[in-house]
Amino acid sequence: MSTHDNSRDLTAHSATSVPEAFEDPGLPEHRYRQADLDPKAGKRAERQVVVLFVLSVLGTIGSLVAYFAITPGDTTASVRNANLALGLCLALSLLGIGLAAVHWAKTLMSDHEVAEKRKPIASDSDTRRDAIQALADGAKDSGIGRRGVLKGAVLSAVALFPLTIAVPLIGSVGGDWKISKFKHTVWRKGTRLAKDPSGEPIKASDVTIGSVFHVIPDKLREHEHWMEEKAKAVVLLVRLDERDIKHVPGRESWAYNGIVAYSKICTHVGCPVALYEQQTHHLLCPCHQSTFDVADGAKVVFGPANRPLPQLPITVDDEGYLIAQDDFAEPIGPSYWERLR
Incomplete structure (x- = not known):
């Protein structure tokens, strides 16, 4: 058989071996987490998230203390120490919020996989109503409504964190920061x-x-x-x-x-x-x-x-x-x- 015939046969074979549509494999079997099966594990995860948010609050408080208590002097060492204290406290404040949010999502929030068919971009009123309901369901799944300590911790950390930036900025503008300099x-x-x-x-x-x-x-x-x-x-x-x-x-x-x-x-x-x-x-x-x-x-x-x-x-x-x-x-x-x- 010629080379031309071999190429034609391979092309024909490839065309017939590709199906017009693939069968939907469905979602994999859900694997339950320890916090889903053991209430004690769930409470332990909740305490860990609260601790991380508390660390964020402490970092915010520490940055304010460092800003007012550690004044840069005329030496390089004093400037370095002041910046180091502010930087470490700011990092702790922001890192605490980030780690708490990740740990919360991985251990406490619902992790069931959901698949939806693709729909037209424009949504009707029923779809929008369903979307709002989905958001409400997500808030319910997060457990924040029935975890008062957790709710207080996240609100405190998020509310206080902007102070790490706002206080030094306002203090500088309202203090000795003159444009003439x-x-x-x-x-x-x-x-x-x-x-x-x-x-x-x-x-x-x-x-x-x-x-x-x-x-x-x-x-x-x-x-x-x-x-x-x-x-x-x-x-x-x-x-x-x-x-x-x-x-x-x-x-x-x-x-x-x-x-x-x-x-x-x-x-x-x-x-x-x-x-x-x-x-x-x-x-x-x-x-x-x-x-x-x-x-x-x-x-x-x-x-x-x-x-x-x-x-x-x-x-x-x-x-x-x-x-x-x-x-x-x-x-x-x-x-x-x-x-x-």
Whole structure:
């Protein structure tokens, strides 16, 4: 027999072996859980769910205590400890609700499988009435109506959890969170540029073409809140060939012999922009890949940021050290409700 005949026979055999319709296998045999068969097991599962909800409540209370009792200081350790306490309590609060809901569904709620035939999308009034009844039946199956302790636990946990977010947010807005703090930094006229973290002032003669310096204001640690101020004042200093620089109109005097300084705070969400590519003069933000062109006013060339990095105007003093001409001319960091761009 030829190859052509073999292919035709196989095709004919395949076509006749596939049935037009498959028999409905039906639902598998239901397997009852221990809580369905043993009332003691059911009560034990209920107590376990209540304990998880109570843990959530304790986590919420703990987060409020941590927020008011643990105040971040001027050290990295104090900030870390405060954030750690808040994070752990918040995690316990949310995790307790999640685990309780899963355990409740797996041990106490009805787990009988139900299959329905596919129906038209548009439902008539009888179908809608049946759907409402099904919801009522589901609430009845959950057992919440006849488990008062469980009902109280879930309502308490769910009602209190939003406080873990609302209280710190309201406390910050109604407390010491002033928008003016985002508009200004500690840079002032005559402030020397210093290396981060050593604090050593930088001479213009030490900055060669292609070199990059991470910069902070000189004597920053003498400031009362120097950690907070450093977070806003950090700068990236780069020296380019002056022929490659495209000065923004009105800012021709903001650079010195090809040395330019820009804020390190990304204008997208505030991540540190510190990855510099010498050949393209591009600065890359590692968080969301916003890319800025240092040779062209730090304009955005790629990514979600919607405005250039603010430029710090610089010059030199009588000893040849790089100094700031003034503070940034615009707010640093991402946009906010008083600055849309």
